Amino acid sequence: WEEERSPRGVRWTQLEHRGPCFAPPYEPLPDGVRFYYDGKPMKLSLAAEEVATFYGKMLEHEYTTKEVFRHNFFRDWRKEMTAAERKVIKRLSKCDFTEIHRHFADRAAARRALPREEKQRLKEEAEKLQQEFGYCILDGHREKIGNFKTEPPGLFRGRGDHPKMGMLKRRVLPEDVTINCGRDSKVPEPPAGHQWKEVRSDRTVTWLAAWTENVQNATKYVMLNPSSKLKGERDWEKYEVARRLKGVVDEIRSRYRADWKSREMKARQRAVALYFIDKLALRAGNEKEEGESADTVGCCSLRVEHVQLHPEADGCPYVVEFDFLGKDSIRYYNKVPVEKPVYRNLQLFLENKDPGEELFDRLTTASLNKHLQDLMDGLTAKVFRTYNASITLQGQLRALTRAEDSIAAKLLSYNRANRAVAVLCNHQRAPPKTFEKSMQALRSKIEAKKQQVAEAKAELEKARAGHASREDGRSEAFLEKRRRRLEKLEEQLVRLGTQATDKEEGKQVALGTSKLNYLDPRISIAWCRRFGVPVEKIYNKTQREKFAWALDMAGEDFEF
DNA sequence: CCCCTCACTTAGTAAACTGAGG
DNA sequence: CCTCAGTTTACTAAGTGAGGGG
Missing domain, CATH: 1.10.10.41 (Yeast DNA topoisomerase - domain 1)
Incomplete structure (x- = not known):
């Protein structure tokens, strides 16, 4: 992680790979299928x-x-x-x-x-393909590629109310593909009888191959796996920027609070938007081309119809009710008490506007980010999400973890801290189809365990009575056996209870996204080391590979 | 400033795999 | 050994933000 740095903009000097692997040709239906x-x-x-x-x-x-x-x-x-x-x-x-x-x-x-055996054979074939196409050589290191296969043809599956859903996504041919590789390295061989669209050697970008997808007219890239050095470095840098924000966030907050009273409308809108981005972890909200994709918004693109003001709600003054579709058409619904000047400003921004008009009509993500850049080098809107997610995890872990707890209890604390972040970032999942069923199963398991505990208690009492009347070695050993049995069952009962709580609370919350993209892994690793929790309990193999940089550098006293 | 392109990160879903309990 | 629920992995859509040109 500490190799020397290259000249500005240059991301690699050596890059060699096999090019992407193409989808197999169409196999006609057998005659019997009509x-x-x-x-x-x-x-x-x-x-x-x-x-x-x-x-x-x-x-x-x-x-x-x-x-x-x-x-x-x-x-x-x-x-x-x-x-x-x-x-x-x-x-x-x-x-x-x-x-x-x-x-x-x-x-x-x-x-x-x-x-x-047949399954094993297929698995080996896939492994062979992975070995052949799935790796590249980048600056002397053999690195895993993230997506080495081109996307197969099919019907476009846009999310939410996507106007283009169902459109035909065409087959990608070598003639559509641009290859990026080192000037001195072997150029990958196109499939027999085909040619690449172009071969270039651009050291300022990290993709190995690219093509244009016909439905959205978007460029698709072949890039490295998150475990690669190139991605790892970027990940690390991302968290370092967020840590720098920690140092100046108080100042930035007083600044935007002051701007709530600015004479300039633009500055006021910016200050209120930034308040939401900071407090609610909203996304920036770039503008989107109308009719090209589902109608979703982020902070800067919020419309009048997405917010409702309540002078008082649920016993709190100055409440803002948000209801809009965000990224992936996931609904964001929240009723939040805000400070009075924010409320007054919102009233002002909403004045004389139709529901379809922009709330922050004088604000764009570009102007917001330009302002943020002036406040701190490298600061953009999304850094607030990273910062608030990570600082929340660290705070929650501190508040919830007790050194004397069992590993299971500590893991529950970790999951709760993780969940607090996922809720903040509005990371949702569809409740699993089998949720109610498995919840019911767990509940009956708990009932059964309770029964067992009660029985074990009675058994223990009997053994105690037996020992009191006999007072010999055998009865004492028996008593001890009963005691241990009860203890074990009680432990199991507690564990099941914890499991049930965990499950219920996590029904519609997706923890993975924040874990992978927003939480500085060094916080989790330090926590594991400090409290004697094996890192494997928090990060599976893939995640440990992605966070290799952090495993390498985080001591138990790491502070975000 | 506006608009567009490009590169890269973040996101949820579904298929594939795995391991505990029957 | 088999089944099934939970976990992991693969996939690809949907964001963010920089930068260039007019």
Whole structure:
């Protein structure tokens, strides 16, 4: 982690790799699997058949019930048909994909039911592929690549109300791919009979290959795995910037509080927005092109319709109610008491505006970030999320951990601290489909354990009485055995109780995102070392690889 | 300043895997 | 050994923010 630094902007000097691995070509359906139009079997051309299988595979998915998805799919599918097919296939509602769906469901089942040796063979093949395409040489180190396969063709699965859901995502060919590699290294060989779109050697970027995805017209990259030195360094730097914010955050806070009274409207809006970004860990909220993706917002792009002011609510004065869709169309709902000047300013910003207008009409993320850059080198809106997440974890760990607790209890404390951060950052997950069932199972397990404890208590009493009347060695040994048994059962009961609490509280909260992206790993590692918790209890193998830099440098006295 | 492109981080979902309990 | 729930991994969409050009 402490190698010497390269000239400005240069990220590597040596880069050699095999290029991306392409999706296997389309395999036509067996003769027995038919598509029906208007009740009659119809043999499709290869291109049309392939796209039909994309839809057929998704038949059970909620997507296929959505009008936008169906419409986009059908329009793009028709483009792939021959003129003759197009003449016949006029309505999606007359299409029957059930045999196609069943075919792929059967194939998946057959795969699952494969004998052990066969599965082992497939695994070895995948491993071979990984070894061949999944690594590169970067500055003398063999590094793992994050995504070495191009994305296979399929139907675009946009989240939320995405206007492009269902559109055909085309197959990526070598002719679409730009390769980035070292000037002196071997240029990867394109698949037989093909050529790369371009080969370049740009040392200021970290991607190995890139292509343009046709639905969103977005560039997709092949990049390194998080365990790589290049990514690790960046991760480390990110947390170092957040730690620098810790040093000046008080000053920045007094500054934006002062700006609440600024004569300039722009400065006031900026100060209120920054207050939300800081206090509520909202995202910056870049502007988005309308109609190109789902309608979601962040702080700077909040609209009048997303906030409601309450002079008083739940016994608190000056309450702001937020209700909007954020990244990935995840709902952000929060009712927060704010300071009076913030409230007054919001009233001002909302005055004479329609619901669809921007709350902060004088503010953009660019101007906000420019301002932040002036306050601290490297400071941007997202640094507040990193800072507040990490400082919250550290604070919560301090408040919750007791040195005398068992490892299990300490882990519960850790999970609670982690959860506080996830709630702050609004990291949600769909409650697992099996949640209620498994919760019920756990509850009955607890009941059973309670029963056992009660029985063990009675047994202990009996043994005690037996020993009191006999007072010999055998009865004493028996008594001791009963005592230990009760103790063990009680321990198990406590553990189950902890598990249940943990489970209930974590129903809709996703812990992974904050753990991987917002919490300085050195906080967790130091905590593990200080309290004798094995790091493996907090970070699994992949996570330990990603945080290798932190494992290397965090002592038990690390402070964020 | 506005708009666009580019590179990179952050995000949730679904498939694949794993290991405890039947 | 098998099943199933929980965990891990793969995947790729959806953000952020820098920078260039007009």
